[in-house]
Each structure stands twice: as structure tokens, then as C-alpha cells.
Amino acid sequence: MNQLASPHVTTKQRDVLDALLGMIEARQLGIGDRLPPEMELARTLGVGRSTVREALRSWQDMGIVSRNKGAGTVLAAEISGRSMQLPLSVSLEAESLLRTLAVRRPLEIEAVRLAARNATERDRHAITGRMLDLMQAYDSGDDWRAADHRFHAAIHEASGNPLFGQIITQLQRAFAEVYEAPFGEPQLGHATVPRHRPLAEAVVEGRDAVAAGLMQEILEETEIAARQIMKDKSR
Structure with a gap:
């Protein structure tokens, strides 16, 4: 993620x-x-x-x-902790995260689809290398978020449209500037990291439909994880 x-x-x-x-x-x-x-x-x-x-x-x-x-x-948005039976600050954080994910989903999916179609040999090499860096950080138990950002940045660049990277980065920054770690979970989406290997392989091999499907699964699993944390905090 x-x-x-x-x-x-x-x-x-x-x-x-x-x-x-x-x-x-x-x-x-x-x-x-x-x-x-x-x-x-x-x-x-x-x-x-x-x-x-x-x-x-x-x-x-x-x-x-x-x-x-x-x-x-x-x-411009409802601010109330009552709707999810969460403390007010947690409720707003949850709503902000889910809103960010909803906007990012179609952008990320289309970015990987285009990257699979348009990637140059240099792009494919960069995507593979950054995927391996991400896997190394994940397997060693290190904080993998910076490596994950570089991996997705390589995909955005390979899409051939710089707006994907610019808009997605802006969305991420807007959330991260207030919430350093969503719900106190600095590595939300940890379980999705292994899926980034087949995602990279699908992009590199030009399998655009497979790549788009994998990206959708990664984002959906992250949202499910976020909603589970919200549910646990409401108890």
C-alpha cells in the first residue's frame, strides 16, 4: 500500500x-x-x-x-463522532482516510494499467529494482513506507502521465501532514506488501488487466484493514 x-x-x-x-x-x-x-x-x-x-x-x-x-x-464534510461511535478525533481521521482512499483508487488503478502498456525498458528496470528494495525492507522488518513510495512513484512515471504522481502525492501529503500514522498504525497495509511483487511483474510483462486487478485488491485490502481498526476502536 x-x-x-x-x-x-x-x-x-x-x-x-x-x-x-x-x-x-x-x-x-x-x-x-x-x-x-x-x-x-x-x-x-x-x-x-x-x-x-x-x-x-x-x-x-x-x-x-x-x-x-x-x-x-x-x-464541507460532516464532523461528528456519533456516526461511527468513535471519539470525535478518531472519527474525523477515519473519514479523512477513507475519503483519500476513495479518490486514490481509480487513479492508482489507471496508473498501473497505463504503466503496463507504456513502460520503457528503463521504466521496467526501475520498477523491478524498487520492488526488490521494497521486499528487502519488508522481509527484514524495517519500515517499508519510503521504499513503497519509491516503488509506486516508478509506476506513476512509467504511466507516461506525470499528473498521476502529482495528484496522488498531493493526496497523500494532505493526509500525512495531519496524521503521521493512521490510527497509530504507522504501517497500515502491511499485509498487502507481498502482493507488490506480482504487481511489479504484471506491469513489467505488459499484462495491464492483471496489474489493474492487483492494484485494486491492494487498495481494497487496505481499506478493509482500516475499517477493522475503526471497528476495534469503537468497542
């Missing part, structure tokens, strides 16, 4: 997001409701306006709020 290891928000910014969650829940704000201005939020939370702005930007990147000068900051 392709995860991006990237810098995440500071503890203060995460505290701001948690405080915002509490305020939204207390005021029973819903989709389409406007949040107070940044200056008012900064005063209420006792932090600088820049800290509030960065926290809201993280939410904007994940589609939780929309922001523009005319309308201010407006909720």
Missing part, C-alpha cells in the same frame, strides 16, 4: 485541530456552516493566527473545509 512518509503538523497545530473539533461539536455545526474568522479562532484558542491558518489549510487539503475570501471558512 502506497503511503507517503512526510512531515506532519506540529503538536501545537494538532492541538488546534482537536480544539476546533470540540468547538464544532459543541456548536453543532454542519456542512455549509461557517467557522468563526481566523482572528477570533486564534483569540479563543490562545494561539497565533498563523497556527490557525496552517491547521485550517490542512483540513482544506483533505476536503474537510472550503476557504475563500468572500465566504470565509465553511465546513
Whole structure:
């Protein structure tokens, strides 16, 4: 499962997001409701306006709020822990992760399909090499996320369309900037890593339908793992 290891928000910014969650829940704000201005939020939370702005930007990147000068900051997604019987912060994290996976799925599947059709000899060599690096990290028990990112980046490059890599990386970064490790699980999707070998082989051999099917299975298994964690935390 392709995860991006990237810098995440500071503890203060995460505290701001948690405080915002509490305020939204207390005021029973819903989709389409406007949040107070940044200056008012900064005063209420006792932090600088820049800290509030960065926290809201993280939410904007994940589609939780929309922001523009005319309308201010407006909720674009439901924020409530009640729907999944989870703590509010965990509920929002779960919804953000599932939303990210839903957007990524068609992009990742089409990327591997095109890579199988368009890969050059150089691309195929890079995909194989990065798959072997990923397997080595996985088999040795090391953190495999960086190797996984390089593997998928090689596939995105082989697709012949740089937008796949750009959009998917942007989606990953938006989530990782707030949640360093989804649900405290730094290697969510660990069980799917062995499937990356046949995925690489299918791409290298030009079997586009097989590659697309394997990518879909990897993403579906990761979503199932995420939903199981959500279920366990709701108990």
C-alpha cells in the first residue's frame, strides 16, 4: 500500500485541530456552516493566527473545509463522532482516510494499467529494482513506507502521465501532514506488501488487466484493514 512518509503538523497545530473539533461539536455545526474568522479562532484558542491558518489549510487539503475570501471558512464534510461511535478525533481521521482512499483508487488503478502498456525498458528496470528494495525492507522488518513510495512513484512515471504522481502525492501529503500514522498504525497495509511483487511483474510483462486487478485488491485490502481498526476502536 502506497503511503507517503512526510512531515506532519506540529503538536501545537494538532492541538488546534482537536480544539476546533470540540468547538464544532459543541456548536453543532454542519456542512455549509461557517467557522468563526481566523482572528477570533486564534483569540479563543490562545494561539497565533498563523497556527490557525496552517491547521485550517490542512483540513482544506483533505476536503474537510472550503476557504475563500468572500465566504470565509465553511465546513464541507460532516464532523461528528456519533456516526461511527468513535471519539470525535478518531472519527474525523477515519473519514479523512477513507475519503483519500476513495479518490486514490481509480487513479492508482489507471496508473498501473497505463504503466503496463507504456513502460520503457528503463521504466521496467526501475520498477523491478524498487520492488526488490521494497521486499528487502519488508522481509527484514524495517519500515517499508519510503521504499513503497519509491516503488509506486516508478509506476506513476512509467504511466507516461506525470499528473498521476502529482495528484496522488498531493493526496497523500494532505493526509500525512495531519496524521503521521493512521490510527497509530504507522504501517497500515502491511499485509498487502507481498502482493507488490506480482504487481511489479504484471506491469513489467505488459499484462495491464492483471496489474489493474492487483492494484485494486491492494487498495481494497487496505481499506478493509482500516475499517477493522475503526471497528476495534469503537468497542
